[in-house]
Amino acid sequence: MEQRRELTRVMLRLVRGMRAIFNTQAQEMGLTYARAHMILAVSRAEGLSQTCLAEVLDIETPSLNRTLDGLEKLGFLERRPDPNDKRVRQVFLTDHARENADQIESFTNDLRARVYHGIDAQALDAALNVLHAMDKNLDEMRHPCPK
Amino acid sequence: MEQRRELTRVMLRLVRGMRAIFNTQAQEMGLTYARAHMILAVSRAEGLSQTCLAEVLDIETPSLNRTLDGLEKLGFLERRPDPNDKRVRQVFLTDHARENADQIESFTNDLRARVYHGIDAQALDAALNVLHAMDKNLDEMRHPCPK
DNA sequence: AGATAAAGATTAGCTTGCTAATGAAATGGG
DNA sequence: CCCATTTCATTAGCAAGCTAATCTTTATCT
Numbered sequence: 001m002e003q004r005r006e007l008t009r010v011m012l013r014l015v016r017g018m019r020a021i022f023n024t025q026a027q028e029m030g031l032t033y034a035r036a037h038m039i040l041a042v043s044r045a046e047g048l049s050q051t052c053l054a055e056v057l058d059i060e061t062p063s064l065n066r067t068l069d070g071l072e073k074l075g076f077l078e079r080r081p082d083p084n085d086k087r088v089r090q091v092f093l094t095d096h097a098r099e100n101a102d103q104i105e106s107f108t109n110d111l112r113a114r115v116y117h118g119i120d121a122q123a124l125d126a127a128l129n130v131l132h133a134m135d136k137n138l139d140e141m142r143h144p145c146p147k
Numbered sequence: 148m149e150q151r152r153e154l155t156r157v158m159l160r161l162v163r164g165m166r167a168i169f170n171t172q173a174q175e176m177g178l179t180y181a182r183a184h185m186i187l188a189v190s191r192a193e194g195l196s197q198t199c200l201a202e203v204l205d206i207e208t209p210s211l212n213r214t215l216d217g218l219e220k221l222g223f224l225e226r227r228p229d230p231n232d233k234r235v236r237q238v239f240l241t242d243h244a245r246e247n248a249d250q251i252e253s254f255t256n257d258l259r260a261r262v263y264h265g266i267d268a269q270a271l272d273a274a275l276n277v278l279h280a281m282d283k284n285l286d287e288m289r290h291p292c293p294k
Numbered sequence: 295a296g297a298t299a300a301a302g303a304t305t306a307g308c309t310t311g312c313t314a315a316t317g318a319a320a321t322g323g324g
Numbered sequence: 325c326c327c328a329t330t331t332c333a334t335t336a337g338c339a340a341g342c343t344a345a346t347c348t349t350t351a352t353c354t
Contacts (some may be wrong), residue, residue: 003271004263008165010278013205015162016311017285018155023312023339034340051302058160063341065304070339079303087302087349115284116151123277124150130266130274131157137262138164163341170309170342181310198332210311212334217309226333234319234332 018115025107029100030074034067036104042077042093043101049088050079076100165262172254176247177221181214183251186223189240190248196235197226223247 022033031039041056042048048056054064068091071077076097079089093101116124169180178186188203189195195203201211215238218224223244226236240248263271 003268003275004259007263007271007275007278008259009205010275010282011158011162014278014281014285015158017282017289019340020312021285021288032339049302050304058156059340060342061303062305062343066340085302085350089303112151112155114288115281116154117284119277119280121150123273124154126270127274127277128150128154128157130270131154131161133266134161134262135157135164137264138161138168141168141261142164166310167342179309196332197334206310207312208333209313209335213310232320232332236333 018111021115022108022111025111026104029103031104035071035076036108038064038067038071039076039093039097039101039104040108042091043098046092047090049082049090051088053091071097165258168262169255169258172258173251176250178251182218182223183255185211185214185218186240186244186248186251187255189224189238190245193239194237196229196237198235200238218244 019033022036026032026036037057038053041053045056050061050064050068054061057064068077068079072079075094077091077093079091082088082090166180169183173179173183184204185200188200192203197208197211197215201208204211215224215226219226222241224238224240226238229235229237
């Protein structure tokens with residue numbers, strides 16, 4: 001019971017903390033957490049529609065849209081109309097962003113290594129199981145009767 | 148490696164998801180996640196300064212301040228000057244909020260029970276250890292040389 | 295084919311976290 | 325005792341998530 005409260009609490013703190021650390025690193029190249037991740041996602045699959053990209057990043061399209069606006073304004077990416085469907089705009093990196101992608105990837109890996117330092121795979125797996133179970137519970141709370 | 152990425156990902160999703168579920172419940176009484184938690188924190192220790200309250204809730208004072216503003220405007224609490232120190236303003240619930248506190252406590256417990264349903268104490272403990280280790284790593288990343 | 299429905303992007307506006315900067319009050323050292 | 329520092333609250337402004345609503349285009353159904 002008290003453990004449950006504490007798990008929630010530490011999760012909240014971790015998410016904020018990780019974002020903050022990431023931000024301080026990313027701002028050296030004029031980026032933020034959300035923006036850097038966006039660049040990585042796009043670099044892994046250029047030309048996706050915004051809906052697809054939102055699914056990949058696990059966020060809603062308006063959230064994505066704003067991040068995209070920012071990055072476009074900063075010259076990191078561009079949206080081009082899809083010739084096959086006038087509704088969609090495909091997302092591409094600029095050359096400038098493509099140059100940075102490796103660097104972002106690399107410091108992301110570095111930060112991840114440091115955050116997870118000293119945690120063995122077995123423990124990690126156990127934690128993952130717990131969080132997945134919680135995630136499943138949440139899903140069922142959202143969709144009460146899937147029949 | 149892939150597990151690490153996934154753990155981060157699911158944590159992000161969980162935090163957003165829990166907040167969302169909580170919000171839909173809380174909005175029936177005109178509240179939100181942050182506001183409901185604030186009411187609980189104040190009800191557990193009325194008369195704290197805002198700095199103390201921020202520490203209890205693990206957020207920064209400007210974040211707290213805004214939530215407090217909202218709740219004060221809605222008539223859930225009030226800030227009263229501390230007679231012993233003209234800098235501080237102590238935080239108290241209104242009678243109205245005090246009536247709601249039990250209800251908030253109760254549906255918070257209910258939601259927590261559902262989110263953590265089916266997860267045994269041992270697994271929970273293992274997960275908690277992992278997250279605490281990460282939290283510690285983060286701390287060390289923030290304070291490189293504590294001597 | 296034409297009407298209706300669905301899907302993609304966008305806008306508007308809310309929430310709640312943050313940092314940086316400011317002003318007022320208290321504290322402490324010389 | 326006074327000046328410098330620290331502490332508390334607050335303001336201003338950014339970031340990034342969300343829902344609801346709108347507009348355009350495409351798909352579907354009769």
